[in-house]
Amino acid sequence: MTIRRVTLPPRGEYRFELENEEKLSIRLVPSTGDAEIFGSSLISSTSSDRWYNFGEEAKAAICSWSGCELELAGSASVEYLADSLSPTFGAYTNLHLYLEQERLKARNELRSASRETLEDIKDRALRAANPTVPLEVDSKDDTGVAELLTGGEKSGQAIYENIGQGPRVLVVGPESAGKTSLANLLANYALKSPAVCEIPHMKAQEDNENKRDGEAESALTGWWPVIANLDPSAGAPTLPCTFSLLPLSPSPSVSLTTASPAYPFGLTLPTTGLFTTTSLNPVSSIPAQTLWLGKEDVRTNEVHSKRVVDWLGAALERRLARDYRARCSGVIVDSMGVNSKDARKGYSFLKHVVRTLYIDTIIVLGHEKLHIELTRLFASATPGGEASAASSASSSTHKPIQVIKLPKSGGVVELDETYKARLRSLQIRNYFYGGSVDKKSTSAKTGADHVASSLAPAVVDDRMQEATNNEGGPTDGTPLGGLPPLNPLTTSIPFDLLEIYRVGQESMAPTSALPIGMGRTVTETQLLKLDIVNSLADQNSILHNVLALVEPPHGGGGPGQPDSQTVPPPEDDAIIGANVLGFLHVVGIDTQRKKLNILSPNPTKRLPSKTALLGTLDWQDA
Numbered sequence: 001m002t003i004r005r006v007t008l009p010p011r012g013e014y015r016f017e018l019e020n021e022e023k024l025s026i027r028l029v030p031s032t033g034d035a036e037i038f039g040s041s042l043i044s045s046t047s048s049d050r051w052y053n054f055g056e057e058a059k060a061a062i063c064s065w066s067g068c069e070l071e072l073a074g075s076a077s078v079e080y081l082a083d084s085l086s087p088t089f090g091a092y093t094n095l096h097l098y099l100e101q102e103r104l105k106a107r108n109e110l111r112s113a114s115r116e117t118l119e120d121i122k123d124r125a126l127r128a129a130n131p132t133v134p135l136e137v138d139s140k141d142d143t144g145v146a147e148l149l150t151g152g153e154k155s156g157q158a159i160y161e162n163i164g165q166g167p168r169v170l171v172v173g174p175e176s177a178g179k180t181s182l183a184n185l186l187a188n189y190a191l192k193s194p195a196v197c198e199i200p201h202m203k204a205q206e207d208n209e210n211k212r213d214g215e216a217e218s219a220l221t222g223w224w225p226v227i228a229n230l231d232p233s234a235g236a237p238t239l240p241c242t243f244s245l246l247p248l249s250p251s252p253s254v255s256l257t258t259a260s261p262a263y264p265f266g267l268t269l270p271t272t273g274l275f276t277t278t279s280l281n282p283v284s285s286i287p288a289q290t291l292w293l294g295k296e297d298v299r300t301n302e303v304h305s306k307r308v309v310d311w312l313g314a315a316l317e318r319r320l321a322r323d324y325r326a327r328c329s330g331v332i333v334d335s336m337g338v339n340s341k342d343a344r345k346g347y348s349f350l351k352h353v354v355r356t357l358y359i360d361t362i363i364v365l366g367h368e369k370l371h372i373e374l375t376r377l378f379a380s381a382t383p384g385g386e387a388s389a390a391s392s393a394s395s396s397t398h399k400p401i402q403v404i405k406l407p408k409s410g411g412v413v414e415l416d417e418t419y420k421a422r423l424r425s426l427q428i429r430n431y432f433y434g435g436s437v438d439k440k441s442t443s444a445k446t447g448a449d450h451v452a453s454s455l456a457p458a459v460v461d462d463r464m465q466e467a468t469n470n471e472g473g474p475t476d477g478t479p480l481g482g483l484p485p486l487n488p489l490t491t492s493i494p495f496d497l498l499e500i501y502r503v504g505q506e507s508m509a510p511t512s513a514l515p516i517g518m519g520r521t522v523t524e525t526q527l528l529k530l531d532i533v534n535s536l537a538d539q540n541s542i543l544h545n546v547l548a549l550v551e552p553p554h555g556g557g558g559p560g561q562p563d564s565q566t567v568p569p570p571e572d573d574a575i576i577g578a579n580v581l582g583f584l585h586v587v588g589i590d591t592q593r594k595k596l597n598i599l600s601p602n603p604t605k606r607l608p609s610k611t612a613l614l615g616t617l618d619w620q621d622a
């Protein structure tokens with residue numbers, strides 16, 4: 001294999017775009033300078049040949065602050081050196097420095113707060129941890145459409161306290177503006193910060209409560225930010241059609257690497273299909289929170305999307321009340337590309353996100369008009385809006401929300417619909433099959449084959465750990481990102497084992513067609529239970545679809561009982577806000593034997609839940 005050399009000048013950027021089947025391996029030549037990919041440093045060592053492998057139509061850029069020599073093996077149909085200064089070296093780094101200051105302020109605030117105050121915040125958060133009544137949403141959204149009207153507190157606001165909160169950044173912009181890449185860069189820069197983020201008087205207790213695998217005993221440098229993904233389109237972490245929280249930790253000094261677009265924030269636990277408690281990647285050793293949206297566009301059923309944001313917000317507040325390092329490190333929110341439909345609705349969804357997640361900094365990427373409109377919209381608003389003023393234990397005051405305009409990088413690639421369809425399919429395939437350099441050689445085992453299989457899940461975990469630590473040589477057959485093939489299983493389950501729900505009715509009349517005073521409130525967030533046993537239409541609607549198995553409210557029905565057999569029965573709203581425990585693919589339907597043929601990524605004897613949600617994520621294993 002021929003190896004080429006590229007010289008990156010100081011503050012230079014080497015960009016590449018891979019097409020289908022193309023593979024590229026990159027190595028930083030030792031002692032020639034520094035290099036990073038979306039903020040994640042390339043490691044070079046004279047003792048080991050450390051190559052970074054890219055494929056699966058990855059598009060990315062390697063930057064160098066001081067200049068460096070790169071060695072490249074493989075081909076890229078598009079590759080070039082940027083001829084103008086990348087915003088990474090100016091605006092994006094300045095933003096990081098601003099966030100760094102905010103994190104230091106938050107950390108110092110936590111350090112000077114009394115233990116009692118912090119305990120009080122945590123106690124109240126834990127008391128509000130399991131809301132049994134549907135959470136309150138505004139009676140009217142900004143378009144005048146009535147939303148869910150129920151009693152009770154909006155959970156995020158009940159838990160939120162201003163003390164020691166690090167920056168909460170929302171990245172917005174049109175499609176293909178580089179939002180995910182910027183979120184990645186900000187997270188990687190936070191992870192490799194030289195700051196120590198311990199809160200000494202809470203440390204002993206934290207260590208007991210938040211024991212993380214592989215965490216060293218001594219004080220670590222680096223922040224512990226949380227990435228919140230609110231972009232359910234192709235390329236979303238976990239799978240498309242989801243919202244998620246990815247809590248990151250800097251130990252032991254690793255970063256989010258992006259070998260494939262299937263893993264936009266590196267290899268994190270849920271993207272692998274291995275739902276175990278063991279750590280797969282030290283960056284995200286804490287299980288993520290994933291909520292099922294069931295659609296790739298938040299606008300399809302905005303009332304439902306907002307509701308899922310509420311649940312995500314509540315989960316975020318609970319985590320940040322418990323985890324002080326994450327609390328002062330802040331949150332980076334990646335969002336869906338805005339378009340003219342959002343402008344017509346007065347950015348109703350964005351407003352909801354800003355208020356629910358207590359966003360204090362909005363970054364507008366490459367869109368002047370959006371910047372002006374959002375500045376106007378959030379002029380003098382404070383995080384959480386008026387409700388934050390009521391937050392009782394808070395001693396500090398809120399700053400107004402900052403709306404900051406940043407340039408789009410010239411390297412960002414416009415991704416078309418066919419690319420996105422391939423990416424969606426790749427993500428689903430990788431979820432079930434794991435990473436594999438040779439897709440054709442991997443196929444699911446049947447239940448019978450599996451008895452003979454020697455690769456138990458624990459072994460897969462060890463291989464994963466080993467592989468993520470070492471990328472191997474140039475295109476040497478090492479799976480991208482180090483994710484080994486999983487051990488998927490095709491099996492059959494009775495028609496009535498799962499309770500499968502769909503959110504909202506299939507065809508909803510426009511609000512204008514409804515009688516005056518009647519909103520679509522009930523139908524848009526109502527769950528409809530499918531009748532797989534009797535309805536051919538319902539059977540067809542799940543065929544080739546991916547189902548999300550969610551944590552059953554009230555613990556589920558237990559062995560032999562449906563999950564809805566609890567006292568009290570689960571509310572629709574609690575199922576909508578339940579954490580996803582895993583995904584299944586409905587491969588076929590056997591009407592004679594009344595069985596569903598399902599594909600799961602793991603040879604588990606029992607499904608993690610019998611409560612399933614259906615969306616629009618369909619796939620056929622070609």
Ligand SMILES: Nc1ncnc2c1ncn2[C@@H]1O[C@H](COP(=O)(O)OP(=O)(O)OP(=O)(O)O)[C@@H](O)[C@H]1O
Nearest residue numbers: 059060061175176177178179180181337411412413
């Ligand atoms: N400087 C760069 N050089 C080369 N490729 C880049 C650069 N910045 C981003 N890209 C690539 O451009 C593509 C689009 O970027 P990204 O996903 O960050 O945009 P986005 O705004 O999040 O898109 P979407 O609206 O679809 O979510 C990605 O494949 C990304 O890896």
